[in-house]
Amino acid sequence: MTVVGASLAGLYAARELRAQGFDGRLVIVGEETHRPYDRPPLSKDFLTGKADEDQLALSDVDETLELGAEWMFGVRARGLDARGRTVLLEDGRTVSTDGVVIATGASARRLPGPALMGVHTLRTLDDARSLRAELLSGPRRVVVIGGGFIGAETASSCAGLGHSVTVVEAAPLPLLPQLGPEMAAVCAGLHHRGGVELVTGVGVAALRGDVAVNGVELVDGRVLPADVVVVGIGAVPNTGWLAGSTLALHDGVLCDDGCVTALPQVVAVGDVARVGGARAEHWTSATAQPRVAVRNLLAGRTVETVRPLPYFWSDQYGSRIQFAGRRRDGDLVRVVEGAVEDGSFLALYERDGVTTAALAIDRPRPFTRVRRELTRGDARPAVPVAAEPVVAGVAEPVAQGFAEPMAL
CATH class of the missing domain: 3.30.390.30 (FAD/NAD-linked reductase, C-terminal dimerisation domain)
Known part of the structure; x- marks a missing residue:
């Protein structure tokens, strides 16, 4: 069996394979060079320097050995053959397999335009390392683009470090689709309570600067001075490597209610999976889906479905x-x-x-x-x-x- 993706959902899938009795060859392919780590603290304690990288680890050495898996870190999958029996890797290697768990997650959505120093996304440990280094080096004027959970948590952390922070949200209120207008207004009040300026109902036209960013231009003509810009405008599921396969792709890998794709020997879990018509980028989905997905994978068909109650949390101010x-x-x-x-x-x-x-x-x-x-x-x-x-x-x-x- 092969798990493509070595983050939270991938690790849980590997655990489930062993727990449900699979004792054959298990390969785990990870694009990042790091062993599985917890992402929620990246925008909170890790960003503020209260937690180090050791505290982010999702597994210890003993568990890694107990899984008996072949870990391939720092290598990206570039393709899946038409029958779903071979995973192609960017370094030229291939992995023959009886079944595949797709757990490649999602990547931070970026703004168009040239790359400028001081502009960050916050999705990976490397992202967080880079942003933390800037934030801990002295006072900064920080503009956070996007008032969703990542944006709000990042703004809260930056304000806690003493930086001047402005959040720009294109919608009339942050978190409006998730919470509705009444409770979104309450969350908007948290920004004000934390000393953060909240600019809503206006989009970003461009980032200003030659080599390094120095401002954020809004569509209404205003320019917000900025030394650091954090772009938190959502994520794109990592499905590019599956182009040309027989899997159905549309804002994720399309699956039935049991995380099973068009190929019964291929399942998908976590941020990349569109299960039963919905894609949920939440910690609970990444931990709940693998049990059902693996059961169906080992059965060769959908024998169980999953529809966990949506749940999320966020620490702000x-x-x-x-x-x-x-x-x-x-x-x-x-x-x-x-x-x-x-x-x-x-x-x-x-x-x-x-x-x-x-x-x-x-x-x-x-x-x-x-x-x-x-x-x-x-x-x-x-x-x-x-x-x-x-x-x-x-x-x-x-x-x-x-x-x-x-x-x-």
Whole structure:
């Protein structure tokens, strides 16, 4: 068996292969030179210097030996034969195999234009090393492009290090698609609380500078001075190496609900996998999918499906944000514990009187309880608490719920 991708999802797939009884040759191919490491701390403790590289490791030497795998680091896959039985590597080698787990993840989306010093993405350990070196060398004017989770966490870390930080988000509010307008406004307030300037509703026209970046030009003509720019505008699944194979590709590797591709001897997991019509770039997907994918791979067909409850968390400005469930536009949002103005609360999203999702800021215990109920599929009736619409981080009770969601 061959696992292509040596990060979180790939490591979990290798573990599952051994745990489910596969005792044959196991090859793990990794584009990076590093052994599997945890990515979430890259934008937090590692970036601020509170954690070193040893603390990022996902496995120790003992486990590596126990897996009995052949690790191929620093080499990229360049192709998969039509039957999915041979993986072609960029250095000219080939790996013959009975089955393949595709776990190649995604790469940071970049802005068009020439490469300038001081412009960073934050996806890999090497990215984080480079950015950390700049941030720890002295005060900087930092512009973060993109107000999603990576952008927000990076901005929080930069502000914590004492840098002057501006976040530019093209949407009317950061995290609008994930959280909806009411709770996105609350998260926007976290930036202000952390002393970070938030610029929304405007895109980036160009980066300024000859050799090194010195400014970010917005489409409305404004120019933000910058010594460091962090581009956090999403990620692109790493499927280029599969061009020419018989696999269906569309914003990821298309799979059924069991992570099985058009070839039963090939499965996909993690950020690169589009499972059942959706691609989820979350830690929980990368750890939950491999068990089912490997079972189906060893069976030679789909015998089990996976549809884990979406869950993500983010640490920003000293607060932990947790979200679980499936929110849709039009869902009612109610704060049922705590208060927005206190910075600690639990909010439930409701549709037709049933809880569909939950968001918490610094309320881990009640959030865990609700998440457990959502995972079990419990139909939880709506809590009879008056909805509290949030505008710019300030709760204002009204009689008739929330305003319509803002358009993207």
